Amino acid sequence: xxxxxxxxxxxxxxxxxxxxxxxxxxxxxxxxxxxxxxxxxxxxxxxxxxxxxxxxxxxxxxxxxxxxxxxxxxxxxxxxxxxxxxxxxxxxxxxxxxxxxxxxxxxxxxxxx
Amino acid sequence: xxxxxxxxxxxxxxxxxxxxxxxxxxxxxxxxxxxxxxxxxxxxxxxxxxxxxxxxxxxxxxxxxxxxxxxxxxxxxxxxxxxxxxxxxxxxxxxxxxxxxxxxxxxxxxxxxxxxxxxxxxxxxxxxxxxxxxxxxxxxxxxxxxxxxxxxxxxxxxxxxxxxxxxxxxxxxxxxxxxx
Numbered sequence: 001x002x003x004x005x006x007x008x009x010x011x012x013x014x015x016x017x018x019x020x021x022x023x024x025x026x027x028x029x030x031x032x033x034x035x036x037x038x039x040x041x042x043x044x045x046x047x048x049x050x051x052x053x054x055x056x057x058x059x060x061x062x063x064x065x066x067x068x069x070x071x072x073x074x075x076x077x078x079x080x081x082x083x084x085x086x087x088x089x090x091x092x093x094x095x096x097x098x099x100x101x102x103x104x105x106x107x108x109x110x111x112x113x
Numbered sequence: 114x115x116x117x118x119x120x121x122x123x124x125x126x127x128x129x130x131x132x133x134x135x136x137x138x139x140x141x142x143x144x145x146x147x148x149x150x151x152x153x154x155x156x157x158x159x160x161x162x163x164x165x166x167x168x169x170x171x172x173x174x175x176x177x178x179x180x181x182x183x184x185x186x187x188x189x190x191x192x193x194x195x196x197x198x199x200x201x202x203x204x205x206x207x208x209x210x211x212x213x214x215x216x217x218x219x220x221x222x223x224x225x226x227x228x229x230x231x232x233x234x235x236x237x238x239x240x241x242x243x244x245x246x247x248x249x250x251x252x253x254x255x256x257x258x259x260x261x262x263x264x265x266x267x268x269x270x271x272x273x274x275x276x277x278x279x280x281x282x283x284x285x286x287x288x289x290x291x292x293x
Contacts, residue, residue, distance in 0.1 A: 010277050014249040017284060021228030022149065022250055028223040029148055031141040039133040046169050047129070 121181055124172055132172055135181060136165055143185050146251075150193060150243055152235045153212035154219070160196070164189040179257070186251070187261035190243055194262070197239055233283035241276030248273050 076083040117138075123131035143164060148157040167188050175184055200208075213235045217227050234242055247253045247261070255273065259266040 018230040021230035026145045031144050033137050039137050043129050043133050043169050050170050
């Protein structure tokens, strides 16, 4: 009840002291609606560019995957010991990266508060 | 409201005209929010544009749990947060001071006024300003704000509290300076 009361009091203060100024500011900086035809062209063009970018990234992904897969299969063919070692190092590296990223995200959320 | 719901449905399905209509309807509202948030006209224009681009890319994921305007505000807010993380603290401080001065000057021309409330709001840290605007001006609940910003509820509560406290302090100081 006390918390709600405090919020109400703060909202009241804000409405009396700040809101009018902000409404005036909004009015002063109101923007006219853009032309629909212009926006349609903008949306269509960006969609096209975005699709092209995604396809490029997908192609790159498949290329890199093909190279990595070829190298790994080649290694497996020559020496299974090296193959297992490489898989082990990759797994440890991936786990380490995920753990570090998780710690960084947690630190960031504390910093933001 | 009924019309917008139908337009949104078409936009989510991929209809370009519907999406364009939605962006057109909310453009000014979006810009006004970002301008108040950043207190920097040039940054506001960039962020508004980036928000529209992100909306075009992600419209397929819009679930209509919240209003379309809320979704746009959420995108814009996260872009502002990301930008702030990327830029260096000192460089940001100098840029913000300069931008605020420019905005003050332009607003005096447009409004014939620069309310104390805006000056006080300009002194707030961007995260606090965002929390205060979303809570007290736009009327979002704390839980909604936490969801929009993908931020813990506790963080949102403390930013709101700190923001409104500082705002009151800034305005009290302005009042004292005027009366002395």
